[in-house]
Amino acid sequence: MKIGWIGTGVMGASMAGHLQKAGHGLSVFSRTRKKAAGLLDKGARWYDSPAEVAANSEIVFTIVGLPEDVREVYLGDNGILSRETACSIVVDMTTSQPSLAKIIFEESAKRGIESLDAPVSGGDVGARDAKLAIMVGGKKEVFEKVLPLFRLMGPTISHMGGPGAGQHTKVANQVLVAGNMIGACECLVYATKQGLDMQQVIDIVGKGAASSWAINILGPRVVKGDFGPGFFVEHFIKDMKIALEESAAVGLSLPGLALVQQLYIAVKAQGHSRSGTQALFLALQALNGEG
Amino acid sequence: MKIGWIGTGVMGASMAGHLQKAGHGLSVFSRTRKKAAGLLDKGARWYDSPAEVAANSEIVFTIVGLPEDVREVYLGDNGILSRETACSIVVDMTTSQPSLAKIIFEESAKRGIESLDAPVSGGDVGARDAKLAIMVGGKKEVFEKVLPLFRLMGPTISHMGGPGAGQHTKVANQVLVAGNMIGACECLVYATKQGLDMQQVIDIVGKGAASSWAINILGPRVVKGDFGPGFFVEHFIKDMKIALEESAAVGLSLPGLALVQQLYIAVKAQGHSRSGTQALFLALQALNGEG
Numbered sequence: 001m002k003i004g005w006i007g008t009g010v011m012g013a014s015m016a017g018h019l020q021k022a023g024h025g026l027s028v029f030s031r032t033r034k035k036a037a038g039l040l041d042k043g044a045r046w047y048d049s050p051a052e053v054a055a056n057s058e059i060v061f062t063i064v065g066l067p068e069d070v071r072e073v074y075l076g077d078n079g080i081l082s083r084e085t086a087c088s089i090v091v092d093m094t095t096s097q098p099s100l101a102k103i104i105f106e107e108s109a110k111r112g113i114e115s116l117d118a119p120v121s122g123g124d125v126g127a128r129d130a131k132l133a134i135m136v137g138g139k140k141e142v143f144e145k146v147l148p149l150f151r152l153m154g155p156t157i158s159h160m161g162g163p164g165a166g167q168h169t170k171v172a173n174q175v176l177v178a179g180n181m182i183g184a185c186e187c188l189v190y191a192t193k194q195g196l197d198m199q200q201v202i203d204i205v206g207k208g209a210a211s212s213w214a215i216n217i218l219g220p221r222v223v224k225g226d227f228g229p230g231f232f233v234e235h236f237i238k239d240m241k242i243a244l245e246e247s248a249a250v251g252l253s254l255p256g257l258a259l260v261q262q263l264y265i266a267v268k269a270q271g272h273s274r275s276g277t278q279a280l281f282l283a284l285q286a287l288n289g290e291g
Numbered sequence: 292m293k294i295g296w297i298g299t300g301v302m303g304a305s306m307a308g309h310l311q312k313a314g315h316g317l318s319v320f321s322r323t324r325k326k327a328a329g330l331l332d333k334g335a336r337w338y339d340s341p342a343e344v345a346a347n348s349e350i351v352f353t354i355v356g357l358p359e360d361v362r363e364v365y366l367g368d369n370g371i372l373s374r375e376t377a378c379s380i381v382v383d384m385t386t387s388q389p390s391l392a393k394i395i396f397e398e399s400a401k402r403g404i405e406s407l408d409a410p411v412s413g414g415d416v417g418a419r420d421a422k423l424a425i426m427v428g429g430k431k432e433v434f435e436k437v438l439p440l441f442r443l444m445g446p447t448i449s450h451m452g453g454p455g456a457g458q459h460t461k462v463a464n465q466v467l468v469a470g471n472m473i474g475a476c477e478c479l480v481y482a483t484k485q486g487l488d489m490q491q492v493i494d495i496v497g498k499g500a501a502s503s504w505a506i507n508i509l510g511p512r513v514v515k516g517d518f519g520p521g522f523f524v525e526h527f528i529k530d531m532k533i534a535l536e537e538s539a540a541v542g543l544s545l546p547g548l549a550l551v552q553q554l555y556i557a558v559k560a561q562g563h564s565r566s567g568t569q570a571l572f573l574a575l576q577a578l579n580g581e582g
Contacts, residue, residue, distance in 0.1 A: 098485070121496070121499045121500055121501065122499055122500065123500060126499070133495055133496075133498060133499045135495055156495060156498055156499075158491060158494065158495045160487055160488075160491060160492070160495075161486065161487060161488075165485075165486070165487060168481075168482070168485040168486075168487055169482070169487060169492055169495065169496070171481065171485075172478045172479075172481050172482040172485075172487065172492050172496060173478070173495075173496040173499075173501045174501075175474065175477050175478045175481050176474045176475060176477075176478035176496055176501040176503070176506055177474065177500065177501045178474060178477075179470050179471060179472070179473040179474015179475065179477060179478075180470060180471055180474045180501065180503055181470070182470040182473075182474075182547035183466065183467045183468065183469060183470015183471045183473075183474070183547065184467060184470065186466050186467075186469075186470060186545045186547050186548055187463045187464070187466045187467035187470075188463075189543070189545070190459075190462065190463050190466050190534070190538060190543065190545065191459070191460070191463040193538075193541055193543050194389070194456075194459040194462075194463075194537070194541065195452065195456070195459075196451055196452060196456060196459055196460060196463065197451075197452075200449060200451060201451070201460055201463050203449065204424055204426055204447060204449045204451075204460060204464075205412075205424075205460070205463060205464040205467055207424060207447055208412045208413055208417070208424045208447075208464075208504070209412055209413065209414065209468065209504050209505075209508070209522075210412065210464045210465075210467040210468045210471065210504065211503065211504045212467070212471055212502065212503035212504070212505075213499070213500050213501065213502045213503070214500075214503075215467060217500070231500075243481070246485070247481060247484075250484055250485065251579065251580075252480065252481065252484050252579055253578060253579055254477045254480070254481065254575075255550060255554065255578075256473035256474065256477050256547070256550060256551065256554075257477055259546060259547060259550050260547065263546070263547075284545075287544060287546075288542070288543055288544055289542075
C-alpha cells in the first residue's frame with residue numbers, strides 16, 4: 001500500500017518504521033528532515049510538503065506536536081487538504097483537540113476524503129516495541145479498513161465512536177494520569193518528609209488498592225533522582241490545556257485536573273519543561289521549601 | 292499462644308479468625324459483643340474490657356474505628372495500659388495517627404510493654420482471604436517476634452521503621468489513593484459527558500500508563516451504578532484528616548490531598564458517608580448540575 005507519513009519525531013519514526021518493515025511503501029515529510037533519515041535509508045521517499053506526500057499516497061498518517069501543527073499540516077497552504085489529491089483516507093495520531101478532529105473530518109469529507117482521529121498511549125517505548133494503545137474516532141467502516149495498519153503499531157486498538165471520540169478518549173486518559181501523578185508525587189513527598197524509605201514505601205503501597213502505573217514505574221525514577229523523560233512536562237501541560245478547554249466547552253468543571261495543571265505550570269516555571277512528568281515531585285518539594 | 296483481640300468489626304473478626312484457625316487461644320473484647328459471636332462460637336473467651344483482655348493475654352492486637360477509639364482502648368479507664376498486666380506486646384492495626392502510635396509506644400514502654408503500629412491495606416476481602424498488606428512501625432526485634440502471627444493475616448509485611456512508621460506508611464498509601472480517586476472519577480465524568488462509553492474507556496485507559504487499581508476495580512462499579520462499599524467514604528475522610536494533620540505538623544503542604552478531602556466532604560454532605568469511595572463520581576456530577 002502507498003502510505004504517507006507526516007511527522008517523524010521519536011514516536012512517528014518508530015511507528016512508520018513498523019509499516020515500512022511490513023512491506024508498505026512510504027512517502028514522508030517532517031519539519032526536521034534529518035529525523036526521517038532512518039526511514040529514508042530504508043527506501044522511503046522524501047517530499048517537501050504535506051500536500052506532496054498526500055498527492056503520492058493512498059492513505060496518510062500524521063503525528064506532529066501541537067494542535068497548531070496539526071491544523072497547519074491539514075489546513076495550511078501546503079497542507080494535505082490544500083489541493084487535489086490521490087489520497088482517500090487521513091489518520092491523525094497526534095494527541096490533539098477533539099474539536100479540531102471534527103473540523104478535519106468535515107473538511108476532509110468536503111473533498112471526498114475519509115478521516116480518523118487516532119491518538120495513542122504508550123510513549124516512546126510503546127511506539128518502538130509496537131505496544132501502543134490506539135483510540136480511534138471516525139466512521140466504523142473506515143476504522144476497519146485501517147485496522148490492519150494499526151495492528152502493526154500496537155495490540156490494543158479500540159473504535160470509540162464518531163469523529164473526535166478518539167481524541168476525547170485520550171483526553172480522558174490524561175485526566176486520569178493527572179490524578180495519578182499528584183497522588184504518586186504527594187505520596188513520595190510525604191513519605192520522605194516523614195523519614196520513610198521511599199522505595200520501601202513504593203514496594204508496599206504499589207501492590208494493593210493504591211497501586212498505579214505512576215507509582216510503580218515513575219516512583220522508582222524519583223527515588224533514583226532520575227527526572228528525565230519519559231513523557232515531557234510541556235507535552236503534558238498541552239494535553240491538560242486541551243482537557244480543560246474541552247471540559248469548559250461542555251460546561252464541565254474538573255477541579256482536580258485544574259489544580260494539577262496549575263502545579264505543572266509551576267514545574268515548567270522551575271525550569272523542567274523538558275523533564276519527565278515525575279518532576280512534579282521536585283515542584284512539590286520546592287513548594288515546601290525543600291529540594 | 293494466648294492472644295488478646297480487641298475490635299471484631301468486619302476487618303478484625305476475619306483477622307482474628309485466622310489466628311484462631313491456626314490454633315491460638317483468643318481472648319476478645321469489642322464494643323458490640325454480637326460481632327464477636329463467630330469467634331466465641333469457636334472457643335474464644337469474652338472479657339468485658341480491654342484491661343481484662345490484656346490481663347489474660349501474652350500479646351494483644353487492636354483494630355478499632357477512630358483514633359479516639361484507639362486512645363480509649365489503650366489509655367482509657369479500662370484500657371490496656373490502665374493496670375498491671377501479663378501482656379508483654381501490644382499491636383495496633385487500626386489506621387490511626389502516627390503521633391498517637393508514638394504516645395502508645397512511650398506509655399507502653401513505661402510499663403515494660405513493647406508496642407507496634409501495624410495498619411493494613413486490602414480491605415474486607417483482603418482480611419477475609421488473608422491477603423492483607425501490613426505496614427509495621429516499632430522495634431525490629433519486636434516486629435520479628437510478631438511476624439509469624441502477621442503471616443497468618445497476609446503475604447505482604449514490611450517493617451518500615453520506628454514507632455509511627457507503620458502509620459506514616461498507611462498515610463502515604465491514602466495520599467496516593469486520594470490522587471488516584473480524583474483521577475479515576477474525573478476521567479469517567481469527562482468520558483460520559485463527552486458521549487463515550489465509560490466501560491470501553493476503562494478497558495483501554497486501564498491497560499497503559501494511566502492504569503490504577505482505582506480505575507480498573509472501582510471504575511466498573513461506577514459504570515454499573517454500584518456505589519456500595521468497598522471502603523466507606525467516612526473512613527476515607529478520617530484517613531485524609533490524619534494525613535493533612537500529620538503533614539501540617541511537619542510543615543508540609545499537599546494541595547492535591549487537601550482538594551480531594553474537600554470534595555469528599557461534599558460527597559458526605561450529599562448523603563454518601565456510608566457509600567464506597569467511588570461515590571466521588573456522583574459528587575462530581577452533582578457539582579456539574581448532573582446525576
